[in-house]
Amino acid sequence: xxxxxxxxxxxxxxxxxxxxxxxxxxxxxxxxxxxxxxxxxxxxxxxxxxxxxxxxxxxxxxxxxxxxxxxxxxxxxxxxxxxxxxxxxxxxxxxxxxxxxxxxxxxxxxxxxxxxxxxxxxxxxxxxxxxxxxxxxxxxxxxxxxxxxxxxxxxxxxxxxxxxxxxxxxxxxxxxxxxxxxxxxxxxxxxxxxxxxxxxxxxxxxxxxxxxxxxxxxxxxxxxxxxxxxxxxxxxxxxxxxxxxxxxxxxxxxxxxxxxxxxxxxxxxxxxxxxxxxxxxxxxxxxxxxxxxxxxxxxxxxxxxxxxxxxxxxxxxxxxxxxxxxxxxxxxxxxxxxxxxxxxxxxxxxxxxxxxxxxxxxxxxxxxxxxxxxxxxxxxxxxxxxxxxxxxxxxxxxxxxxxxxxxxxxxxxx
Numbered sequence: 001x002x003x004x005x006x007x008x009x010x011x012x013x014x015x016x017x018x019x020x021x022x023x024x025x026x027x028x029x030x031x032x033x034x035x036x037x038x039x040x041x042x043x044x045x046x047x048x049x050x051x052x053x054x055x056x057x058x059x060x061x062x063x064x065x066x067x068x069x070x071x072x073x074x075x076x077x078x079x080x081x082x083x084x085x086x087x088x089x090x091x092x093x094x095x096x097x098x099x100x101x102x103x104x105x106x107x108x109x110x111x112x113x114x115x116x117x118x119x120x121x122x123x124x125x126x127x128x129x130x131x132x133x134x135x136x137x138x139x140x141x142x143x144x145x146x147x148x149x150x151x152x153x154x155x156x157x158x159x160x161x162x163x164x165x166x167x168x169x170x171x172x173x174x175x176x177x178x179x180x181x182x183x184x185x186x187x188x189x190x191x192x193x194x195x196x197x198x199x200x201x202x203x204x205x206x207x208x209x210x211x212x213x214x215x216x217x218x219x220x221x222x223x224x225x226x227x228x229x230x231x232x233x234x235x236x237x238x239x240x241x242x243x244x245x246x247x248x249x250x251x252x253x254x255x256x257x258x259x260x261x262x263x264x265x266x267x268x269x270x271x272x273x274x275x276x277x278x279x280x281x282x283x284x285x286x287x288x289x290x291x292x293x294x295x296x297x298x299x300x301x302x303x304x305x306x307x308x309x310x311x312x313x314x315x316x317x318x319x320x321x322x323x324x325x326x327x328x329x330x331x332x333x334x335x336x337x338x339x340x341x342x343x344x345x346x347x348x349x350x351x352x353x354x355x356x357x358x359x360x361x362x363x364x365x366x367x368x369x370x371x372x373x374x375x376x377x378x379x380x381x382x383x384x385x386x387x388x389x390x391x392x393x394x395x396x397x398x399x400x401x402x403x404x405x406x407x408x409x410x411x412x413x414x
Contacts, residue, residue: 001291004176004259005248005412008087008241009352010079010190014050014234014339018082022349023356027385029367031218031338033232039198046210048217049196050234050340068134069147070112071194072237075345076144077151079239080106080188084152087241088253089186091152101185103156104145105175106239107167109344109399110195112139117197144192156184164399165305167191168238168347169407173262175242185247190239190348201233207272211308221341222368223306223334224316224376231307234340238348240355257355260392260410263288267402274311274398278318281305284404285322285394292392292408297326299408300390301363303354304380305398306334307341313375315396320378331388333366333381347397351407354393358411361389 011018014032015025025032033050041047052075057066060078069077084091094102115138122130137143142160149158157178161170168191175189204210211230213220221232248255265287267280274280289296302319306312312334320327335353342349357363362385369382395407 001176001180001259001262003245004179005243005245006240006256006259006355007243007248007253008083009256010081010083010086010239011237011349011352012052012055012075012078013236013349014052017055017078019352026335026338026353026364027362029338029365029383029385031367033217033220033340035217036196036201038196041201044201045205045212046201047214048211048220048232049201050232051196052236068137070115070138072108072112072192073144073147075194075237076106076192076239077148079190079192079237080148083188083239083241089241099153099155101156102154103158103178103184103187104149104154105157105159105161105171105187105189106145106148106192107161107171107344108141108144108192109162109164109167110193110200111141113195113200114197115139117199148188156187163403163405164401165341165343165346166397166399166403166405167344169351169395169397169405172240172242172348172351173405173407176259176262179242179244186241186243188239188241190237191345192237193343193345194235195343196233196235204233209309219368221308221337223304223308223337223366224312224373224380225369226371226373228308228312231309232340234342236342236349237345238352240352255412257358257412258410259407261288261292261408263291263406265404267404269402272400274314274402276314278314278321280402280404281315281318281396281398282321284406285318285396288394288406288408294392296323297329299392299394300331300388301354301357301393302330302332303350303393303395304332304334305396307336313373316376316378327378330378331363331381331386332378333364335364337367347395347405351395354395355409357393358390358409361387363388
């Protein structure tokens, strides 16, 4: 990919509201996982999650508008506002032509499940006349992108990829393609999710996908560890501003990184499990490396999809398949050990972590890696962040349905 840079970052995560607070938590190895407070989880097999703490939508959104939005939309607007402010773009001063060249590509894996669950209860208990007229706009997946477009007056391409846990990566990669081929000059892109509800937690637990380490929530998410027993559901958003490089440089923008490569593939194998050899994930990374026009050995860091399930082994195999002899020179880590798995928002926040590693020379750790699985035989930065100057990083995302996405970021040299 050519001519695409990232100039603004925004996020809401279990570690904090905003990039700075979250990044401090990430490089400090702090867990954002604790007991579920959103509903009474006493009878659930899994009673822990990565909840966002201290979020008040009134701090970020006009009070009259809040009732029209499920929480996933509120998170997306909050992240988009931070990213836009961080980019230095004053949206109020954009001309009509500039607005028509400014798009929004923000996706979600599940959408407004919380509002769906609540409204279902209202229907059952009080009848159809008590359903809010704002119910449908509050839950539609594309209304995160739609509300951002409306709020900031952005009239360019508007899109909402829904690719399960690959959604955030798909959104950023798709937005980069739009800029590369000239469909837009700037795009707000990323993923958002708020699905810590009884239905979601019960559903994932029924599929035996969630950790049951309820008595030690901070130690429950442990990618690559022999004692891992499932992922921990999280929530939040990760959003970036992508721009045409020439336009960003002309306005003197701060540039965090270049979007150098984007790869996609499908396992075409199983609805939830990847093939044992990791062929689909390897193909995806291969495509991204080819798109970036680099050699595998030039990449220094991989923010792994690794969710704290048995699939961590398969991702390790995929990395070895793609990187061959240079795999042992990589730093690989899973920030999900601290945030939990944000589903459709995971690719958004992890792309930002991959860029921050380039910018700061600090690579996030994998916490809770106390008893490494022998089948996971790479260097995963156990417990502590690693200081290393790198030129390229990858963020991997793999989702249900066998959908795979890899983003490659390049350190920006002015």
